[in-house]
Amino acid sequence: MPYCKCIAIHTTVEKSLRYILDPDKTESLLYTTSINCITDAESACDQMGLVYNQSARDHFDSPPPLEGKGSVKAIHYIQSFSPDDNVTPELAHKIAMTMVRKNFGDDAQAVIATHVDKDHLHSHIIICSYSLSGQKYYANKESLRQFRQNSDGVCKAFGIEIHPNLEGKGRSVDHYEWEQRKKGTSWKEQIRQIIKELIGSVNSLDELLQALEERDYEVKRGKYISIKAPGQERFVRTKTLGEEYTEESLNTRILYKDIGAGSTPMQDEPSQLRAAYVAVIGDIRILAEQRKKVPRKRIITAEYSADNDLDVYKLSAQLSVINKNNISSIGELEGQVSRRKDFYDKQRGEINDLIEEHNRLVSLWEQVQEFYELSKKDELSDTDKLRKAVCKQAMERNDILNSADVDTLRRNLNSLSKRISGMKESLGKCRQQYEVYSDIRDTYYKISKGDYLSNLVEEECKRREQTKKKLKR
Structure with a gap:
C-alpha cells in the first residue's frame, strides 16, 4: 500500500515544481502530467499564480514575511509505494492522476510526476491551493486523512492490496530500511x-x-x-x-555560507566594536584548541580544530562584514539594521504594486488573445458574442486599438516581468543582509555583556555532565 504525506508550500512553488519535473527521475519526463496547466515548471507556476491571485487575498509572488511562513500557495502530496506492491511506473502514474480527480475534483490545477529513480516508485502531486472555481484546499491533518482514505480506495480499485491494520493511516512498509x-x-x-x-x-x-x-x-x-x-x-x-546539526548551527551554516570569513584585513583605525570581536575570537580559539568548548565543526568532513570551529567561523564572518563595511560602533551597526529593514519594507511595497500591475496586464493580454481568437470564427454563439464584447470593451478602455498597441502591451508585459524578477532577487539579498546585520548586533550585545564566552563554557560543562550520565547507565 502507498505511504502518503503532504507539504505546504509557502514561497518555493517553482523550485518544488522543478524538483518533481526532473527528467532524470521521470524517464525524461515520460511519467509527468498536468491538469488545468502546462507541464512545465515556469509555465505551471505562472498559471497557478493567476488562479491564486483571482481567489486569494494575497499575491502568489508576494515576498515572504519578516516573521512566519506566510500563506500557503500550493500543496505538495507524495504517494510512495513499496517494492512489495509490484506497481509499474505506468500504474503508479495512473493512480496519481486518478487521485487528483478523486480528491480535488476536475477544476484543480495540478502537476503530477512519478519518480522511478529509486527501488520504490513514488508520485509527486503539486496542486494550487485554490481551484479554478475558487475553492480553497487545505494542508492539515484532516485533509491528509481524507487523502489517505481516498488513496486506499483508489488503490483497491486498481487491485492493490491494503493491509487491514493500516487502512486509512497511510503507513508504508519499510522498503527504505532494506536499501x-x-x-x-x-x-x-x-x-x-x-x-x-x-x-x-x-x-x-x-x-x-x-x-x-x-x-x-x-x-x-x-x-x-x-x-x-x-x-x-x-x-x-x-x-x-552532532553539534553542527543543532538548529542554531544549521541557521549559522545557511546564513553565512556565501559570506566567507577572515578575507578582509583589519582597518588601521581601531574601534570598540572590532576590538571586542578580535578579543572574543582569540579566546574562543584557545577554548577550541584546549577542548574546553563544544566541538562544532564548520566543515563536516574535516578534522576538528580551531580553524574548523563553527563558532570561530561565525564570528570571523561577522568581523569580515564589519570590516568590509567599515562599521566602527554599535550605533553604526544599529543604523545598518534599521536602514536595511526600511529598505526591505519599501521594496516589498514596490514589488507588490508591480505584481498587481503585472497581473492586470496578464489578464488584459489574455482578453486580447481571446478577442482575436473569437474574431477568426465565422459564426459565434450568443455566449461567444458576449465574451467578445467584454474583451473589446477591456481593450478600448486600455487604448488597445490596433496591432501596434498589442505589440506595445506585449513589450510592457515582458519588461515588467523582468523588472519584477530582478527586484525579487534584490529583495532576497536585502533580506539576507538584514538577517546578517541583526545577527551581528545580537552577537555583539552578548559579547559586550560577557555572555558569549560564559555560555560556551557552560554549554560544554553540561555536555560533559550528560556524557558522564550516559556512561553510568
Missing part, C-alpha cells in the same frame, strides 16, 4: 549526508526542512527539530546528529 541495510548506512549518517547535500542550495532553515520533506523525510518542528528518514522507525533530533 539502507544493504548499503550499510546508518539512519543518522543518512540524515547527515542529505543535510550536507542540501544546505548549500537553500536560503533558510524552513527551505531546508521543506527540501527534506520533498525527498520523503518526515520532519517535526517543535522545541527541537526532529527528522525521520524513509523507513526509519523513530525520529531523531538534529542535535543528536
Whole structure:
C-alpha cells in the first residue's frame, strides 16, 4: 500500500515544481502530467499564480514575511509505494492522476510526476491551493486523512492490496530500511549526508526542512527539530546528529555560507566594536584548541580544530562584514539594521504594486488573445458574442486599438516581468543582509555583556555532565 504525506508550500512553488519535473527521475519526463496547466515548471507556476491571485487575498509572488511562513500557495502530496506492491511506473502514474480527480475534483490545477529513480516508485502531486472555481484546499491533518482514505480506495480499485491494520493511516512498509541495510548506512549518517547535500542550495532553515520533506523525510518542528528518514522507525533530533546539526548551527551554516570569513584585513583605525570581536575570537580559539568548548565543526568532513570551529567561523564572518563595511560602533551597526529593514519594507511595497500591475496586464493580454481568437470564427454563439464584447470593451478602455498597441502591451508585459524578477532577487539579498546585520548586533550585545564566552563554557560543562550520565547507565 502507498505511504502518503503532504507539504505546504509557502514561497518555493517553482523550485518544488522543478524538483518533481526532473527528467532524470521521470524517464525524461515520460511519467509527468498536468491538469488545468502546462507541464512545465515556469509555465505551471505562472498559471497557478493567476488562479491564486483571482481567489486569494494575497499575491502568489508576494515576498515572504519578516516573521512566519506566510500563506500557503500550493500543496505538495507524495504517494510512495513499496517494492512489495509490484506497481509499474505506468500504474503508479495512473493512480496519481486518478487521485487528483478523486480528491480535488476536475477544476484543480495540478502537476503530477512519478519518480522511478529509486527501488520504490513514488508520485509527486503539486496542486494550487485554490481551484479554478475558487475553492480553497487545505494542508492539515484532516485533509491528509481524507487523502489517505481516498488513496486506499483508489488503490483497491486498481487491485492493490491494503493491509487491514493500516487502512486509512497511510503507513508504508519499510522498503527504505532494506536499501539502507544493504548499503550499510546508518539512519543518522543518512540524515547527515542529505543535510550536507542540501544546505548549500537553500536560503533558510524552513527551505531546508521543506527540501527534506520533498525527498520523503518526515520532519517535526517543535522545541527541537526532529527528522525521520524513509523507513526509519523513530525520529531523531538534529542535535543528536552532532553539534553542527543543532538548529542554531544549521541557521549559522545557511546564513553565512556565501559570506566567507577572515578575507578582509583589519582597518588601521581601531574601534570598540572590532576590538571586542578580535578579543572574543582569540579566546574562543584557545577554548577550541584546549577542548574546553563544544566541538562544532564548520566543515563536516574535516578534522576538528580551531580553524574548523563553527563558532570561530561565525564570528570571523561577522568581523569580515564589519570590516568590509567599515562599521566602527554599535550605533553604526544599529543604523545598518534599521536602514536595511526600511529598505526591505519599501521594496516589498514596490514589488507588490508591480505584481498587481503585472497581473492586470496578464489578464488584459489574455482578453486580447481571446478577442482575436473569437474574431477568426465565422459564426459565434450568443455566449461567444458576449465574451467578445467584454474583451473589446477591456481593450478600448486600455487604448488597445490596433496591432501596434498589442505589440506595445506585449513589450510592457515582458519588461515588467523582468523588472519584477530582478527586484525579487534584490529583495532576497536585502533580506539576507538584514538577517546578517541583526545577527551581528545580537552577537555583539552578548559579547559586550560577557555572555558569549560564559555560555560556551557552560554549554560544554553540561555536555560533559550528560556524557558522564550516559556512561553510568
